[in-house]
Amino acid sequence: MQRAQPAPLRCATAPAPVAKPIGRPLAARRTACRAAGGGSGSGSGRAGAPAPADTAAPAAEEERYAYSDPVNKALGNFLPTAGAAADQLGNIDWGAPKAAGLPLQELARRFTEEFLKREWFVTGDVPPELFSDSFVFKDDSVATSGIRSYALGVRKLFDRSTARAELVAVEPDAAARALVVTWRLEGRVNLPFKPEIPPYVVITTLTTDDLGLICGQLDEFTVPGWRLLAGALLGAWAGPPPAPPAAELRAAAAVEGRPGVVST
DSSP: OOOOOOOOOOSSEEEOOOOOOSSSOOOOEEEOOOOTTOOOOOTTSSSOOOOOOOSSOOSSOOOOEEESSHHHHHHHTTSOOHHHHHHHTTTOOTTOOOOTTOOHHHHHHHHHHHHHHHOHHHHOOOOGGGEEEEEEEEOSSEEEESHHHHHHHHHHHBOTTTOEEEEEEEEEETTTTEEEEEEEEEEEBSSTTOOEEEEEEEEEEEEEOTTSOEEEEEEEESSOHHHHHHHHHHOGGGSOOOOOOHHHHHHHHHHTTOTTBOOO
16 A cells, blocks of 8 residues: 655644555544644544643643543543552653654654563653653544653553553654554553453554654554444453454564564
8 A cells, every 4th residue: 555645744633644554444644743832633523632731740640631432531530540650650751851853764763662662552651752742642532732641641541461562563754754653452451340452453653843753643443442442341252353463463564565564
């Protein structure tokens, strides 16, 4: 599949580079960067605008997520507190100097190196130096502003002992100034009964700003979100077929000749 040529990066929601997903094709859109202090656009109409970005750690531990559906919003009330998540992420230096000016290929290398150690899509253990202060996040269900708010929300959601985020490919898109990351998610979530998520593939588009920092993240699932929720709450019979192991996904991507396939 050939990638579409994206529009120039602007501080708004704009058409995304089309990644070649492993699974059914996605009608991809990317969340582009908002100006400092601004929120995310709601280009798909499915998620509300998040609160302004945080440029420093607030005194009160909190994460600010805007939910697009009442079910996920209600389930969020049963997750651990943001304060507990903040304690678990106490090793992160939120004031670390920014790694500005990295060429996109070097950012891809640095992202891959750090991610293989930290898997922050499920741990929240982010490297703040790679992210803009005006970072925004969006997926089918939620949106938020600020890398710290994002990290706290992730830490609250996923069970540390079982959740995995395994990289398949990290593909730089120079025209869009973005990294397109294919990865496999599995594990349990931190609801009282620790439901297990059916393993599935996510396509994440990371857009960068004029300084080469990651300022936007859009997660898109290769299966409908409602099926994932059904599988987690009702059991495997109600969910989608599990994604193949990450090693098989990488091998398939390599056979297809995709760039950026991760070797571990």
